[in-house]
Amino acid sequence: MFPGIETGTFPPATSTIVSGPTEAVLIDAQYLKDDVRDLGDLIERTGKTLTTIYVTHAHQDHYLGIGPLKERFPEAKCVALPHIVEAIKETRHEHAELWEQMFGDSSVADGALPDPIEGDTFYVDGSPLKIIEVKQADISPTTIVHIPAIDAVVAGDAVYNEIHPMLGLSTPDEWQDWLETVDLVEKLNPRMIVAGHRRPDGDDYAVETMIAQTRAYIQQFAAAYEVAKDAEDLIAIMTEKFPYHGQVWTLWFSAFNTFELRNANSSEAEPVR
Numbered sequence: 045m046f047p048g049i050e051t052g053t054f055p056p057a058t059s060t061i062v063s064g065p066t067e068a069v070l071i072d073a074q075y076l077k078d079d080v081r082d083l084g085d086l087i088e089r090t091g092k093t094l095t096t097i098y099v100t101h102a103h104q105d106h107y108l109g110i111g112p113l114k115e116r117f118p119e120a121k122c123v124a125l126p127h128i129v130e131a132i133k134e135t136r137h138e139h140a141e142l143w144e145q146m147f148g149d150s151s152v153a154d155g156a157l158p159d160p161i162e163g164d165t166f167y168v169d170g171s172p173l174k175i176i177e178v179k180q181a182d183i184s185p186t187t188i189v190h191i192p193a194i195d196a197v198v199a200g201d202a203v204y205n206e207i208h209p210m211l212g213l214s215t216p217d218e219w220q221d222w223l224e225t226v227d228l229v230e231k232l233n234p235r236m237i238v239a240g241h242r243r244p245d246g247d248d249y250a251v252e253t254m255i256a257q258t259r260a261y262i263q264q265f266a267a268a269y270e271v272a273k274d275a276e277d278l279i280a281i282m283t284e285k286f287p288y289h290g291q292v293w294t295l296w297f298s299a300f301n302t303f304e305l306r307n308a309n310s311s312e313a314e315p316v317r
């Protein structure tokens with residue numbers, strides 16, 4: 045899974061609490077035991093009733109925390125789109141093994157599942173949060189959440205905020221689909237975007253920069269992939285273009301994984317000659 049890389053780091057991941065006069069909802073649920081406990085404390089301190097926990101996509105850093113949070117807030121519904129629930133079921137065992145290797149006991153154990161949501165909207169005190177399924181982000185299927193009342197988009201892993209985007213789990217064609225997703229977020233014209241991964245001091249209101257950088261990063265990674273000799277070369281090109289992005293390990297992963305894929309494809313083609 046991590047060719048050529050023995051140890052790694054993981055990017056800071058966001059969770060979003062949206063609150064109204066009496067209710068609160070949570071989008072994405074963290075994964076480390078301590079962080080999930082702190083997140084629960086934060087929800088409690090709002091003094092609002094947590095009604096819904098929503099999961100954007102089938103990656104552990106976004107859903108593992110639902111187990112302890114469901115126990116702590118039993119009145120809250122925990123939901124995701126039906127095929128996102130299916131995607132979690134399909135990948136959870138493989139992911140759990142990997143997670144165990146990476147985080148050991150610090151991580152919440154795999155177990156809880158969101159329920160399939162009916163429709164594409166949930167509410168906080170009657171105000172809608174619209175789920176939009178997008179074609180591609182770091183994986184597919186995946187979603188973002190648009191909150192019209194406050195002109196906000198909670199972007200899951202469709203938009204990154206000064207963190208190297210995870211391109212190593214998708215193909216060059218899918219990177220083009222991801223660019224369409226970035227266009228879609230831009231068309232919503234939000235005042236605020238909460239990226240799934242950002243620096244702890246990142247600015248959620250730096251909308252234009254986030255859109256421009258995510259778009260440029262995907263385009264330049266795709267272009268560099270075409271000309272790079274190998275993974276190291278691709279890493280060198282991208283770190284020169286984005287020297288201030290955090291979480292370089294994700295770039296390493298993306299570079300090595302895409303070259304693995306390219307090499308696997310070309311060796312498959314060999315016997316045809």
Ligand SMILES: [Zn+2]
Pocket residue numbers: 057103105106201240241
């Ligand atoms: Zn993520």
